[in-house]
Amino acid sequence: MNETSxxxxxxxxxxxxxxxxxxxxxxxFTTTAMAGFSDSPGAIYPALNRLAxxxxxxxxxxxxxxxxxxxxxxxxxxxxxALKAWLELPVTRQDVVRGxxxxxxxxxxxxxxxxxxxxxxxxxxxxxxxxxxxxxxxQFHNLYGNSMPTSGRLAFxxxxxxxxxxxxxxxxxxxVYQKRxxxx
Amino acid sequence: MNETSxxxxxxxxxxxxxxxxxxxxxxxFTTTAMAGFSDSPGAIYPALNRLAxxxxxxxxxxxxxxxxxxxxxxxxxxxxxALKAWLELPVTRQDVVRGxxxxxxxxxxxxxxxxxxxxxxxxxxxxxxxxxxxxxxxQFHNLYGNSMPTSGRLAFxxxxxxxxxxxxxxxxxxxVYQKRxxxx
DNA sequence: AATGTCATGTAACTAGTTACATGATTTA
DNA sequence: TAAATCATGTAACTAGTTACATGACATT
Numbered sequence: 548m549n550e551t552s553x554x555x556x557x558x559x560x561x562x563x564x565x566x567x568x569x570x571x572x573x574x575x576f577t578t579t580a581m582a583g584f585s586d587s588p589g590a591i592y593p594a595l596n597r598l599a600x601x602x603x604x605x606x607x608x609x610x611x612x613x614x615x616x617x618x619x620x621x622x623x624x625x626x627x628x629a630l631k632a633w634l635e636l637p638v639t640r641q642d643v644v645r646g647x648x649x650x651x652x653x654x655x656x657x658x659x660x661x662x663x664x665x666x667x668x669x670x671x672x673x674x675x676x677x678x679x680x681x682x683x684x685x686q687f688h689n690l691y692g693n694s695m696p697t698s699g700r701l702a703f704x705x706x707x708x709x710x711x712x713x714x715x716x717x718x719x720x721x722x723v724y725q726k727r728x729x730x731x
Numbered sequence: 732m733n734e735t736s737x738x739x740x741x742x743x744x745x746x747x748x749x750x751x752x753x754x755x756x757x758x759x760f761t762t763t764a765m766a767g768f769s770d771s772p773g774a775i776y777p778a779l780n781r782l783a784x785x786x787x788x789x790x791x792x793x794x795x796x797x798x799x800x801x802x803x804x805x806x807x808x809x810x811x812x813a814l815k816a817w818l819e820l821p822v823t824r825q826d827v828v829r830g831x832x833x834x835x836x837x838x839x840x841x842x843x844x845x846x847x848x849x850x851x852x853x854x855x856x857x858x859x860x861x862x863x864x865x866x867x868x869x870q871f872h873n874l875y876g877n878s879m880p881t882s883g884r885l886a887f888x889x890x891x892x893x894x895x896x897x898x899x900x901x902x903x904x905x906x907v908y909q910k911r912x913x914x915x
Numbered sequence: 916a917a918t919g920t921c922a923t924g925t926a927a928c929t930a931g932t933t934a935c936a937t938g939a940t941t942t943a
Numbered sequence: 944t945a946a947a948t949c950a951t952g953t954a955a956c957t958a959g960t961t962a963c964a965t966g967a968c969a970t971t
Contacts, residue, residue, distance in 0.1 A: 579871075580828045580829065583828075583829045583830050644764045644767075645764065645767045646767050646832075648830075651886045651889055651890070652886070654882050654885070654886050655882055655883045655886035655887075656882070656883070657882045658880040658881045658882035658883065659880045659882075659883075663881070666881075666882050687763075696842045696843045697842045697847070697850075697907070697908075697911070698838050698839055698840070698841045698842035698843075698850050699839045699840075699842065699843075701838070701900075701904045701907065702835045702836070702838050702839035703839075704900070705835055705897070705900045705904075706835070708896055708899075708900050709893060709896055709897075712892055712893055712896040713889070713893075715892075716885075716888070716889045716892050720885045720889075723881070723885065724881075727881070
């Protein structure tokens, strides 16, 4: 019934790292350009209020002698649970087709929330999904590549190359976790 | 006053290649997953109507003896002009930060609409934007890389690698146009 | 006759964008 | 004291999502 938006999950993920105000969250979006989220107050404050209404975050007015209001938000246990559930979702083909950015965002939060074992599982699912997608793209390219206009074909090949790059990254990231496991 | 949405430009680009019905356009989105656009009729038909109202496309009911209605849309001169204006926009830093997908979409339409000279210009602008963005990302990585959680750092490095891949692609694409120019 | 695909559309809802508004505090 | 930044918010608009609705035509 109470669906949380992509932005909502991004906020939950950031608040899991440390409690922050809406303004702080905005700054994160302006400075780091996370997954292309907007830093507009018209997006963030309503999103925070929705989360608060759904009981996923709790905002406390900070009182440091200053009159200036500043609401610091933190995840509630329900919020943390919602975040975890989101992070634990399997990697679907749709996720890969419609924007890897969101998957990367999930992965970025994963280590601190679910730990290295789950992060590795995620990467392996990601590898499988990307591999099958690449195969599909290659097939399409073989069939229609010649009939495409030059820039169209090049743009398509860019997509292919990007996915190959994702694959390489995921594989080397799995290796990072493997090595870390060994040294611990 | 009459802003055209991203989806609107995607439709103009497709219709520039050949006139199509809304259903045909939907199929393009389902089968080729262009830039993550939705194939829902609730998005495409209203978008087409908006374009028609703005005088950018014209829909003609096809009469092939069949009773089944089928409106085939084609760009008007104004529509083609709007498409060209969109394709001719300079490549900004914002374009690179918030989703290269849209730039790639523009590039995909470019050859047939503006020709190879403009396509090359676009690629060079793209290279410049990406290079400066990569430099910024590297700097950020040097400063904060060590303080990031493992998966967060890896996700960031994925972004870096992706941009490096874009850069490589753009440079080799410029070479494709250069070579083509030579042989013609 | 039933199912599937072609083909178009609408209604209710959701959420994001732009722009505005307000006021406290800090810095030049 | 003027300007910048901290900090929060709202209002109007836009457009996309989901789900529903309709009906013609083709295939089995």
